[in-house]
Amino acid sequence: MPLIEIKEITKIYSLGDIEVKALDSVSLSIEKGEFISIMGPSGSGKSTMMNILGCLDRPTSGHYIFDGEDVGSLNRDELAGIRNRKIGFVFQGFNLLRRTSALENVQLPMLYSGVPARERKERAMEALKRVGLAGRENHYANQLSGGQQQRVAAARAIVNGAPVILADEPTGNLDTKTSSEIMELFVNLNEHSAITVILVTHEPDVAAYSKRAIRFLDGHLVSDTAQPTPAPLPGGDK
Amino acid sequence: MIDVSSTVKISLRSLMANKMRSFLTMLGIIFGVGAVIAMLAVGSGARQRISEQISSMGSNLLIILPGSTTAGGVRMGAGTQPTLSMADAEAIQKECPSVDCVGPVLSGIAQVAYGNLNWSTGITGTTPDMLRVRDWPLSAGRPFTNEDVRSASKVCLLGETVVENLFGEDNPVGKIIRIKNVPFTILGVLAEKGQSPMGQDQDDVIYIPVTTAQKKLFGTAFPGMVRVILVKAKGPDYMDSAEQDMTSLLMQRHHIGPRQEADFTVRNITEAMQAQEQSARIMTLLLGAIASVSLIVGGIGIMNIMLVSVTERTREIGIRMAIGAMARDIRLQFIIEALILSLIGGIFGIVMGLSGSSLVSALAGWPVLVSPLSIVLAFSFSGLVGIFFGFYPAYKASLLDPIEALRYE
Numbered sequence: 252m253p254l255i256e257i258k259e260i261t262k263i264y265s266l267g268d269i270e271v272k273a274l275d276s277v278s279l280s281i282e283k284g285e286f287i288s289i290m291g292p293s294g295s296g297k298s299t300m301m302n303i304l305g306c307l308d309r310p311t312s313g314h315y316i317f318d319g320e321d322v323g324s325l326n327r328d329e330l331a332g333i334r335n336r337k338i339g340f341v342f343q344g345f346n347l348l349r350r351t352s353a354l355e356n357v358q359l360p361m362l363y364s365g366v367p368a369r370e371r372k373e374r375a376m377e378a379l380k381r382v383g384l385a386g387r388e389n390h391y392a393n394q395l396s397g398g399q400q401q402r403v404a405a406a407r408a409i410v411n412g413a414p415v416i417l418a419d420e421p422t423g424n425l426d427t428k429t430s431s432e433i434m435e436l437f438v439n440l441n442e443h444s445a446i447t448v449i450l451v452t453h454e455p456d457v458a459a460y461s462k463r464a465i466r467f468l469d470g471h472l473v474s475d476t477a478q479p480t481p482a483p484l485p486g487g488d489k
Numbered sequence: 490m491i492d493v494s495s496t497v498k499i500s501l502r503s504l505m506a507n508k509m510r511s512f513l514t515m516l517g518i519i520f521g522v523g524a525v526i527a528m529l530a531v532g533s534g535a536r537q538r539i540s541e542q543i544s545s546m547g548s549n550l551l552i553i554l555p556g557s558t559t560a561g562g563v564r565m566g567a568g569t570q571p572t573l574s575m576a577d578a579e580a581i582q583k584e585c586p587s588v589d590c591v592g593p594v595l596s597g598i599a600q601v602a603y604g605n606l607n608w609s610t611g612i613t614g615t616t617p618d619m620l621r622v623r624d625w626p627l628s629a630g631r632p633f634t635n636e637d638v639r640s641a642s643k644v645c646l647l648g649e650t651v652v653e654n655l656f657g658e659d660n661p662v663g664k665i666i667r668i669k670n671v672p673f674t675i676l677g678v679l680a681e682k683g684q685s686p687m688g689q690d691q692d693d694v695i696y697i698p699v700t701t702a703q704k705k706l707f708g709t710a711f712p713g714m715v716r717v718i719l720v721k722a723k724g725p726d727y728m729d730s731a732e733q734d735m736t737s738l739l740m741q742r743h744h745i746g747p748r749q750e751a752d753f754t755v756r757n758i759t760e761a762m763q764a765q766e767q768s769a770r771i772m773t774l775l776l777g778a779i780a781s782v783s784l785i786v787g788g789i790g791i792m793n794i795m796l797v798s799v800t801e802r803t804r805e806i807g808i809r810m811a812i813g814a815m816a817r818d819i820r821l822q823f824i825i826e827a828l829i830l831s832l833i834g835g836i837f838g839i840v841m842g843l844s845g846s847s848l849v850s851a852l853a854g855w856p857v858l859v860s861p862l863s864i865v866l867a868f869s870f871s872g873l874v875g876i877f878f879g880f881y882p883a884y885k886a887s888l889l890d891p892i893e894a895l896r897y898e
Contacts, residue, residue, distance in 0.1 A: 302892055307811065307891050307892050308892055327815075327816060328815040328816060331810065331813050331815045331816075332813065332815070334811060334813045335812060336813070340812065342895070346804070346807075346808045346811070346895065347808075348805055348808060350502070359808075359809070359812055360812045362492075362495050363809075363813040363814050363815070363818055365492065368494075368495070407812065411813075
């Protein structure tokens with residue numbers, strides 16, 4: 252059974268009298284452990300896809316089966332629960348809490364799932380180590396470099412044991428060198444921790460890290476191609 | 490579900506991040522709570538002073554005044570016609586079941602001398618029961634007895650003011666003073682009572698047996714005449730029946746028909762005083778109510794700042810929602826923030842109310858009474874205000890759409 256199964260999903264936004272079909276009967280399935288990139292120009296529907304995949308938005312019609320559960324019909328709080336336990340977000344703008352230490356940022360998802368304080372701290376330390384930020388846990392988010400902030404975000408995404416990381420233009424605010432470091436981190440998490448990575452991007456060289464690429468245009472899924480495994484990377488923790 | 494201690498930490502941090510703003514927001518609550526406590530303190534202080542004065546007068550008191558004389562069609566003031574007598578007082582004591590005890594009074598002003606000191610004071614001729622009527626204990630010596638009254642002994646009890654003026658620090662008991670040049674033996678000293686509700690010094694007095702006053706000091710229009718009769722009823726519930734019993738008894742004794750005007754008046758002193766206390770109570774409530782308005786205004790200030798804060802932190806709310814905060818988690822966070830603001834404001838407000846009250850009592854000389862209840866009341870009210878005015882901003886925050894919120898710049 253696929254981890255994610257989307258069946259004929261349509262999303263319509265009403266802007267006054269005009270109805271915009273952001274997604275038009277899209278079907279897609281993603282297996283556990285995939286590294287998939289979603290591409291397309293702006294307005295193609297990839298952001299809408301990303302919001303639906305991330306349980307931030309609900310489709311107008313169609314079914315979304317996530318990990319065996321039909322999440323299309325869940326209410327706001329139930330969706331929040333799914334996001335909390337099963338999806339790790341990494342955003343373009345990092346979206347960390349300012350004036351809050353790396354450690355506390357990473358602890359945040361566990362705060363909302365009721366993990367006791369001691370365990371929260373231990374798990375957050377471990378996650379920070381996993382993304383190569385051991386020793387930085389007490390720095391405030393706004394004192395860290397862009398690459399480091401994105402690593403904190405990645406740690407936050409994996410700390411609650413989510414099977415999926417949803418990365419929305421994760422390298423959009425980073426320089427080339429840092430970008431490739433972050434992408435290597437994702438590859439590493441995908442290969443060594445069996446985390447499914449869904450990457451939304453419009454940069455082909457970022458998408459090149461994924462094993463499968465799908466392309467959107469005008470609300471339709473226009474291509475779905477397997478990509479050769481990228482060149483072997485210097486593995487291990489960064 | 491998020492745990493409360495973590496939420497408190499988060500809230501404290503965001504309040505600390507905007508120290509000046511948080512402080513200014515709290516100021517409304519600080520003044521509100523301070524005003525409530527200070528106003529209630531002033532009100533209860535006034536009330537307490539009145540009740541003290543009431544109890545210094547003696548409780549459940551009625552007074553019987555003689556009627557007015559009419560001379561050539563001109564009616565003189567109440568009490569100008571001497572109509573009351575010792576026999577009336579004794580009859581009331583015997584025949585009115587709701588009366589506890591009776592104190593007849595024949596009084597006058599006289600010059601009192603001891604050694605080379607002299608002093609003018611009120612001389613009250615009365616019976617031993619008077620001490621019970623007025624709830625007036627002795628601070629030294631012993632009271633005079635009914636035997637002293639029967640034999641018109643020249644004995645007396647001194648009020649504290651008289652003692653101070655004639656004896657200073659010396660013990661007057663057993664000494665002899667001269668009232669209108671008549672020597673009196675001092676049997677005892679009346680305990681200090683302070684001011685009457687009308688502001689008179691109640692301690693500037695000498696009690697002597699009523700018969701001595703009648704026969705040796707002031708003289709009377711007829712034998713056994715007294716000026717007024719003070720009566721203590723058996724309890725607050727007996728006041729009305731005592732008044733009725735005495736009126737009908739005296740009407741009968743003075744041979745006054747039902748259509749005729751009585752030659753005496755019965756007044757309920759305690760009732761008049763209680764009315765005063767009642768008005769002080771209403772005053773306290775009024776002051777408290779006005780002060781609570783400022784507390785509510787402070788609450789609106791909190792709501793205002795919380796709304797600003799929700800807008801400013803839209804992105805933070807979006808992040809929290811994206812990583813799994815439920816609507817109630819967001820709500821709880823903002824309500825706790827508002828609650829912390831109002832409770833910290835409440836604590837400072839208590840300090841302010843306490844210092845404000847002592848300032849009022851020091852500068853204006855008003856009696857103030859800070860009751861623990863008013864502190865608890867004001868503090869919990871400030872907490873309620875925080876929750877009430879924090880709820881709307883918190884609710885608004887919890888309704889944000891995570892996608893929109895994440896996009897917010």
